[in-house]
Amino acid sequence: ALSAKHVREKQRLLVVANRLPVSATRKGESSWALELSAGGLVSALLGVRQFETRWIGWPGVNVQDDKGQKSLSSALEEKGFIPVFLDEETVDQYYNGYCNNVLWPLFHYIGLQQEDRLAATRSLQSQFSAYKRANRLFAEVVLSQYQDGDVVWCHDYHLMFLPKFLKEANSRMKLGWFLHTPFPSSEIYRTLPLRSELLKAVLTADLIGFHTYDYARHFVSACTRILGLEGTPEGVEDQGKLTRVAAFPIGIDSERFIKALETDMVRSHIQKLRGRFAGRKVMLGVDRLDMIKGIPQKLLAFEKFLEESPEWQDKVLLVQIAVPTRTDVHEYQRLTSQVHEIVGRINGRFGTLGTVPIHHLVVMQDRSLEFHELCALYAITDVLLVTSLRDGMNLVSYEYVACQNTKKGVLILSEFAGAAQSLGAGAILINPWNISEVAASIEDALTMKEVERKERHRHNFMHVTTHTAQVWADTFVSELNDTIVEAELRTLR
Numbered sequence: 001a002l003s004a005k006h007v008r009e010k011q012r013l014l015v016v017a018n019r020l021p022v023s024a025t026r027k028g029e030s031s032w033a034l035e036l037s038a039g040g041l042v043s044a045l046l047g048v049r050q051f052e053t054r055w056i057g058w059p060g061v062n063v064q065d066d067k068g069q070k071s072l073s074s075a076l077e078e079k080g081f082i083p084v085f086l087d088e089e090t091v092d093q094y095y096n097g098y099c100n101n102v103l104w105p106l107f108h109y110i111g112l113q114q115e116d117r118l119a120a121t122r123s124l125q126s127q128f129s130a131y132k133r134a135n136r137l138f139a140e141v142v143l144s145q146y147q148d149g150d151v152v153w154c155h156d157y158h159l160m161f162l163p164k165f166l167k168e169a170n171s172r173m174k175l176g177w178f179l180h181t182p183f184p185s186s187e188i189y190r191t192l193p194l195r196s197e198l199l200k201a202v203l204t205a206d207l208i209g210f211h212t213y214d215y216a217r218h219f220v221s222a223c224t225r226i227l228g229l230e231g232t233p234e235g236v237e238d239q240g241k242l243t244r245v246a247a248f249p250i251g252i253d254s255e256r257f258i259k260a261l262e263t264d265m266v267r268s269h270i271q272k273l274r275g276r277f278a279g280r281k282v283m284l285g286v287d288r289l290d291m292i293k294g295i296p297q298k299l300l301a302f303e304k305f306l307e308e309s310p311e312w313q314d315k316v317l318l319v320q321i322a323v324p325t326r327t328d329v330h331e332y333q334r335l336t337s338q339v340h341e342i343v344g345r346i347n348g349r350f351g352t353l354g355t356v357p358i359h360h361l362v363v364m365q366d367r368s369l370e371f372h373e374l375c376a377l378y379a380i381t382d383v384l385l386v387t388s389l390r391d392g393m394n395l396v397s398y399e400y401v402a403c404q405n406t407k408k409g410v411l412i413l414s415e416f417a418g419a420a421q422s423l424g425a426g427a428i429l430i431n432p433w434n435i436s437e438v439a440a441s442i443e444d445a446l447t448m449k450e451v452e453r454k455e456r457h458r459h460n461f462m463h464v465t466t467h468t469a470q471v472w473a474d475t476f477v478s479e480l481n482d483t484i485v486e487a488e489l490r491t492l493r
């Protein structure tokens with residue numbers, strides 16, 4: 001599957017994802033500030049340069065006036081980005097509601113509090129309609145951009161109806177759909193009201209991809225159990241029509257990080273950070289402020305470690321970078337307060353007049369962390385802590401490995417992140433719910449001998465630099481081209 005034989009030189013690729021790689025803020029009637037969006041999908045897809053790509057998505061801002069839409073469209077189109085404008089009501093019902101309050105928690109096995117779950121059930125029909133409406137708007141924009149021979153690659157749980165709407169309009173379109181989150185066990189998925197419609201809509205794609213084999217298997221068994229279709233080693237079959245389902249683990253643009261470490265800007269930042277943290281081991285967490293990331297669990301484990309190993313109290317610090325997201329959703333507001341409370345308590349308990357053990361940095365638009373600062377931080381870090389309760393892949397762990405060729409730091413990685421299947425050989429794998437185990441692994445990581453660190457890093461570095469975002473995209477698109485050719489041959493037989 002790794003051959004790229006069917007990938008044409010600069011094949012035209014329409015990437016469709018809920019969010020564009022940049023989010024816009026209005027600065028005047030026709031003037032816009034564009035900021036890089038957060039998240040794994042954006043950072044991986046930006047590394048994919050081998051196609052002539054048009055990226056279609058929501059610019060993250062509500063613009064209803066003609067002048068605003070036109071000026072923003074032309075600012076974005078210069079970069080190959082095509083906006084899908086969504087009004088406030090749609091964003092609330094589709095993005096905050098159905099996507100992030102229904103599908104997201106379900107796909108990550110996160111139990112909402114009873115009152116939220118009941119509220120979600122009550123508004124489900126209207127949110128589901130908004131979800132379909134938004135998917136139709138995306139379809140209209142894709143169709144306006146589409147040229148014969150283009151490959152259309154739809155991404156994520158926001159756009160599960162998109163393949164259906166596009167195929168209805170043009171059945172010859174080459175169409176793939178990729179999920180960046182886990183797909184849950186069919187036992188969990190079947191609790192979703194309106195579960196069948198979503199599965200049927202996704203199955204109209206020619207190729208369906210997941211990060212891991214387990215997620216693909218869960219999807220196939222949801223189709224067999226809920227829709228009564230046949231699961232085959234190739235995918236899902238419905239009355240002779242096969243939809244290919246397979247695992248395509250994503251990667252990063254590792255070169256971008258490795259090259260950045262050679263620049264003067266990153267080097268001088270590394271010097272600065274080394275000076276600031278001299279005499280202390282640095283542990284790091286970099287997460288979107290999301291309940292799936294297990295940030296409270298990480299903080300509690302760090303607290304337990306400090307409690308049980310007083311000799312480390314003034315010799316280690318945890319830098320926790322948090323990127324707020326979905327701030328209109330209740331569950332996320334609750335998480336923010338919880339994290340602030342725990343950080344405050346730990347810093348109060350173990351801090352001194354001179355310093356605190358946790359440096360908690362909330363990255364906002366006006367306090368963003370530049371790429372060179374992030375690379376420097378990765379490079380000087382002794383231990384990266386990834387404690388996701390469930391995570392599609394977790395590319396932060398990949399970025400850390402890419403920046404560690406000198407230091408050979410240790411990666412503590414949740415076994416519930418997709419990355420555990422690819423970086424498991426070099427990482428210390430943990431169950432984030434077992435606070436004592438995580439605390440013990442912090443001690444192990446901080447005291448690990450250089451020879452073991454080197455060996456673990458070698459495994460992971462090899463993986464990260466060979467299984468890149470570019471290889472991922474080539475593999476998927478090449479498989480999609482093959483799938484179409486095979487389907488055409490089958491109809492001729």
Ligand code: F6P
Binds near residue numbers: 042180325
């Ligand atoms: O991982 C799934 C995903 O949809 C990716 O796009 C990205 O990592 C993240 O979630 C972004 O979330 P949001 O756009 O809601 O902030």
